[in-house]
Amino acid sequence: MKKKSVELNLNALILMIFTSVFGFANMPRSFYLMGYAAIPWYIISAIVFFIPYAFIMAEYGSAFKKESGGMYSWMEKSVGSKYAFIGTFMWYASYIVWMVNVASSIWIPLSNAIFGGDRTSSWTIFGLNSTQTLGILGVIWIIFVTFTAIKGVERITKITSVGGTFVAILNIVxxxxxxxxxxxxGGKFAEPINxxxxxxxxxxxxxxxxIIQIFSFITFAIFAFGGLEVLGGLVDQTKDAERTFPKAIIIAATVISIGYAVGIFACGMFTNWSNVLSGDNVNLSNVAYILMNNLGVQIGYAMGLSEAISIQIGLWVARFVGLSMLLALTGAFFTLTYSPLKTLISGAPKEVWxxxxxxxxxxxxxxxxxxxxxxxxxxxxxxxxxxKGAKEFFRILVLMTNVAxxxxxxxxxxxxxxxxxxxxxxxxxxxxxFYKSYGSAVFVSIMICLMVGFANIFTIIEPAIGxxxxxxxxxxxxxxxxSIIALVLFSIYEKKK
Known part of the structure; x- marks a missing residue:
């Protein structure tokens, strides 16, 4: 007897979109880079990128719901196999850059989980500086994960769901x-709004x-709305998709945009930018832990507790953040070591490899x-x-990841x-x-490409100008x-064919 598939209702769909897209670390990072000024860019990115792009993913997923190749199938059926291969290869390449970033920075949540603070800047082995030490630790980590993943990761990936629950609690905290x-x-904000x-x-x-530096921030806002590819596979599982899907996307986009705006605003309620985030010890990889440590300290001070007890509260909040992020990143790392690669190999023609x-x-x-x-x-x-020093090292890694x-x-x-x-x-x-005419498809395509393209161009050229x-x-x-590797592989395949 065939099992009846469960159809997603409006609330379930909104929850799935929210959990796939919303990222806790995006709020402390954005406050660190732009303060309250990050909020308008999140709202603009939601209107110009997130909502229109979400509907594109929904249309692809609905039209090609019987195809198992995911985004490769979408692009192959729309444009052609060469375009699909290069596009999917670039998608896979972005996870390579993500692995480089996380392998080198996963030691920060580990340090916070153990010590209640980021001590990686003082770590050294074989006389190497801290940046080089973290690089060597990153190499050891990727070797360990690769050889473990090859043998099977069923148990380890269960860490992801536990870490996800912890991170969800962080947003509430x-x-x-x-x-x-x-x-x-008494209603006083740490970062004043004069x-x-x-x-x-x-x-x-x-x-x-x-202007160039500010425009380069748009990549952070766009990156914060990442994860929409999951929507493609949900349309055919949605009850009354024609009406439910647009409603779910608009509600989820509104909730996520407001959630980010409220979260960034909340950072300023207890963190004075100049006092807490202006030092050389703060970077894009550890700012979430420093900021949450400060939350614990400020709660202690506000309650009239002694400095020693307030500092201890801060350390335990940082430990909780460190453990949460460590569990979430570990689970994600094991999965992403093989999942995107397997998708690429399975989707592309076998003769390409x-x-x-x-x-x-x-x-x-x-x-x-x-x-x-x-x-x-x-x-x-x-x-x-x-x-590079640790601050510059992590800045480059995060920017590389955002662009890729x-x-x-x-x-x-x-x-x-x-x-x-x-x-x-x-x-x-x-x-x-959702888009009923060819003209509307061209318009939304150009709008998204211009926004993402310009954001990346500004991100790339901004350091060179300085x-x-x-x-x-x-x-x-x-x-x-x-992209060169993808072109070479496919050109060899075409000649063989």
């Missing part, structure tokens, strides 16, 4: 804690004052995982031994007009259509290298 501090302090227009347009961070690279053993792309491990190691060593992770959006958005044309001609399923050529080279090197 942030907002309720901030409200408690302000109430106990002039409303200035507070929400001018960043307290001296590195985010010029040279030698035994495309082989799947015990449901794992073993040979490709070994090569992936080697590539991640090379990039980690390149960046960590590039002569947003490039696949360009491929999917650019393919949408061709998809719409085929859909209107009856060559593609019309099960769900004389940081190495930063710009590293951000360009990844996407360019992977």
């Amino acid at each position: 942030l907002i309720i804690g901030a409200i408690v501090v302000v109430i106990l302090n 002039k409303m227009i200035n507070a929400f347009t001018v960043s307290p961070n001296p590195d985010y004052k010029s 040279p030698g035994k690279l495309g082989e799947i053993k015990n449901e794992m792309p073993v040979n490709a995982m070994y090569l992936q491990c080697a590539i991640v190691i090379v990039i980690i060593l390149l960046v960590s031994f590039g002569g 992770m947003t490039i696949p959006y360009l491929f999917l958005a650019a393919a949408f007009p061709k998809f719409k044309k085929k859909q209107l001609e009856g060559k593609v399923d019309k099960a769900y259509m 004389g940081k050529i190495f930063d710009t080279i590293m951000m360009i090197a990844g996407p360019v290298s992977f």
